[in-house]
Amino acid sequence: MQILLVEDDKKAARLLAQGLQEEGFTITVAHSAEQALGHLGERFDVAIFDRMLPGMDGISLCQRVRQESVQWPILMLTARDALLDRVEGLNAGVDDYLAKPFAFEELLARLHALLRRPSRMQVTQLQLADLRIDLLAHEVVRAGQRLDLTQKEYAVLVLLVRHAGNVVSRQQLAEEVWHADLIAIDNLIDVHIKNLRRKLDSGGADGQTVQIETLRGQGFVIRQERP
8 A cells, every 4th residue: 555654853763664565565765845745646555744843734735636636645753732723734634643752553543543444535546558566465466477576676667657747866766766875776776677668568458558757866766759
């Protein structure tokens, strides 16, 4: 399932994202409300907002999201757990509150509770040409053939397909898939892109092709091409 995590503390965001990824979630991280607003056109099953963000705080971010008619379930993380603070958040469109410090097990329980609620924004599959990704089963099928991908290869492919036709930068891959600095895993990105290309090239249907292109100095883009 897809989660948008908005947390300005990069170390805290990295640790939380790693923990959630180990539980099978796919995580997109934003370190400010402004970065989060850049994802308004995307579909997430749950959004986690830290209340104390630089510039626009979590409450204002929630209000902006609801003004745009985006229906992500929102879990607010906050050190301010007074009654008036909770009321303010609920009135702004927050679905649930979790006070800091919190146990990771409670966070998971609250996320699963939010996921059980029906959502108009929930997406369970991605499709590009003859490539289909089942987000619930974590299964990738190309021309009827199931592809055997590693966890990281799957995460890279999902990110590329969600942005199909648009460039995904190496920095974005580093932050959203590995939750690490680009310098530390730059070579790993190339290895995973190479492996993905090889596995995607295993076949196609009706002349449809899905290709990952490298744009020097920019990043990567996946697109459908027909001969």
